[in-house]
Amino acid sequence: MIITISREFGSGGRELGKRLAEALGIACYDNEIITMLARDSGMDEEYIRGISEKNIQSVYATTIGRRLSMTSSPALKQAISVVSEQRRIIELLAKQGDCVIVGRCADEILKDYHPMNLFVYADQQAKLHRCIQRAPEGEHLSQAQLERKMKQIDRERARLHDLFAENSWGDKAGYHLCINTTGVQIKDLIPALTAYVRAWFSMCNG
Amino acid sequence: MIITISREFGSGGRELGKRLAEALGIACYDNEIITMLARDSGMDEEYIRGISEKNIQSVYATTIGRRLSMTSSPALKQAISVVSEQRRIIELLAKQGDCVIVGRCADEILKDYHPMNLFVYADQQAKLHRCIQRAPEGEHLSQAQLERKMKQIDRERARLHDLFAENSWGDKAGYHLCINTTGVQIKDLIPALTAYVRAWFSMCNG
Numbered sequence: 001m002i003i004t005i006s007r008e009f010g011s012g013g014r015e016l017g018k019r020l021a022e023a024l025g026i027a028c029y030d031n032e033i034i035t036m037l038a039r040d041s042g043m044d045e046e047y048i049r050g051i052s053e054k055n056i057q058s059v060y061a062t063t064i065g066r067r068l069s070m071t072s073s074p075a076l077k078q079a080i081s082v083v084s085e086q087r088r089i090i091e092l093l094a095k096q097g098d099c100v101i102v103g104r105c106a107d108e109i110l111k112d113y114h115p116m117n118l119f120v121y122a123d124q125q126a127k128l129h130r131c132i133q134r135a136p137e138g139e140h141l142s143q144a145q146l147e148r149k150m151k152q153i154d155r156e157r158a159r160l161h162d163l164f165a166e167n168s169w170g171d172k173a174g175y176h177l178c179i180n181t182t183g184v185q186i187k188d189l190i191p192a193l194t195a196y197v198r199a200w201f202s203m204c205n206g
Numbered sequence: 207m208i209i210t211i212s213r214e215f216g217s218g219g220r221e222l223g224k225r226l227a228e229a230l231g232i233a234c235y236d237n238e239i240i241t242m243l244a245r246d247s248g249m250d251e252e253y254i255r256g257i258s259e260k261n262i263q264s265v266y267a268t269t270i271g272r273r274l275s276m277t278s279s280p281a282l283k284q285a286i287s288v289v290s291e292q293r294r295i296i297e298l299l300a301k302q303g304d305c306v307i308v309g310r311c312a313d314e315i316l317k318d319y320h321p322m323n324l325f326v327y328a329d330q331q332a333k334l335h336r337c338i339q340r341a342p343e344g345e346h347l348s349q350a351q352l353e354r355k356m357k358q359i360d361r362e363r364a365r366l367h368d369l370f371a372e373n374s375w376g377d378k379a380g381y382h383l384c385i386n387t388t389g390v391q392i393k394d395l396i397p398a399l400t401a402y403v404r405a406w407f408s409m410c411n412g
Contacts, residue, residue, distance in 0.1 A: 121378060172327060172376075178384035184409045192401035199398050203390045 001026065001098035001201050002115040004107040006161070006169065009153040010127030012181045013120035014102050019187055021100040023194040029093055030102040036089050037082065048082055103157070107174065108165040116200055119175040126182040176200060207232065207304040207407050208321040210312040212367070212375065215359040216333030218387045219326035220308050225393055227306040229400040235299055236308040242295050243288065254288055309363070313380065314371040322406055325381040332388040382406060 003020065007013020014030055021028030038045040090109050093099055101110070107117040122130070124147075131146055141149065158169035167174030177196065179189070209226065213219020220236055227234030244251040296315050299305055307316070313323040328336070330353075337352055347355065364375035373380030383402065385395070 119378075123379065170378075172325075172378050172384045172386070173329065175384075176386045176388075178378045178381075180378070180382045182382075184406060188405050188409055189402065192398055192405050195398035195401055196395065199394050200390060203394055 001197075002094050002110055002113050003100045003197060004110065004115045004117045005100060005102045005120060006107060006117065006157075006175070007103070007120040008122065008127060008170070009150045009157075010131045011120045011122040012130060012186050016118075016120050016179070016181070016186050016189075016193075017100045017102040019190045020193060020197065023190050024098070024100075024197065026098040026100065027093075027096075028100040028102065029090075033086060033089055033093070033101075033104060037085055040089075041082070041085060043078075043082070105161050105164055108161065114204070116177075116197060116204070117175045119170060119172065119178040121170070121178065121180055122182045123180075207403075208300050208316055208319050209306045209403060210316065210321045210323045211306060211308045211326060212313060212323065212363075212381070213309070213326040214328065214333060214376070215356045215363075216337040217326045217328040218336060218392050222324075222326050222385070222387070222392050222395075222399075223306045223308040225396045226399060226403065229396050230304070230306075230403065232304040232306065233299075233302075234306040234308065235296075239292060239295055239299070239307075239310060243291055246295075247288070247291060249284075249288070311367050311370055314367065320410065322383075322403060322410070323381045325376060325378065325384040327376070327384065327386055328388045329386075 001024070003017075003024075005013050005017040005020075007016075017030065018028050034045055034048050037043070037048050041048070086104065087109050090101060090104060090106050093101065094110050094113050094115075101115075107115060127150060128143065128146060131150065135141070161169035165174065172178045177200075179193070181189075207230070209223075209230075211219050211223040211226075213222075223236065224234050240251055240254050243249070243254050247254070292310060293315050296307060296310060296312050299307065300316050300319050300321075307321075313321060333356060334349065334352060337356065341347070367375035371380065378384050383406075385399070387395075
């Protein structure tokens, strides 16, 4: 039972993943993957975070279609090694047992494991409201800054995903269920969602 | 509790609507709307079906932005009267009580009633398989013919919807839950889906 969560920034996808995993009694991996990567590689967590979710698309974009010698830059080599290491860790986690994995292109990386892929989204107002309520301590962005940040993060997620995957990030065709969290309390959806996930697995992988 | 179902042709949206309504103990309207229209207007059901789901978009397209005198064609007048009568019936049904309404732009028509909008979809192979299994007696379409029919019907649904609505037909932003029926037995999803719908209404309209 492997469940991947893709999500728009601010939609509550991470909360949904954590709560769903808890209800199903299985592991949930999100930032844990970065921590493992840092531990295994001896690199700084923040540095890895930068590579693994953000810069790798530009790294890949500059590599594809260029001479192999281009990949000789040490920064590029390191970025590629982080991505392939992240892929290895995600596969390892999937082999270890049932789990929920939030983000990190796990839907694509774990394709052969037949995961159930969820997409979590919400309307702009709901996402803004959520971001404001859950802003890290000390972060005081204006609404315009927040909107820019949301847009940028989602664009990076989409680009990174679309480098590897057949379906576009956020295109419902690539997911088994798309959940709009506008106006709802995520925790109150969990019992029904848990039942849905169980029913789906008993049919699809049973 | 008003639930609208939009669906790709062959995805099982109608079956899902019927079963969901049954599980919730509420009415489900689909072809019943056409029957009511025929009864009220004295027009032929097949004729109404043609206008209400297919040709009205071209009727509207030719009207919008043209001189009012253009609407004096009797066929056009009749088509417009069918559409507005359908709208009236859908609103009447919504006022009568909790229900599921399949198709007919009910998501848009009933906007002010704050319905829960579901979108049902599946991958091409799953839809083809379903269409072949459920073909009306005497219908023997080749796969190519069936694919053309599926595409055409969905295109008509999209066009009709997008004439009235803010969000595009099938764009997940316009729905509260998008359900991929590929590889699943719809009836086995119903208990979880019923729980989801109940939870949603207790939060959103409670």
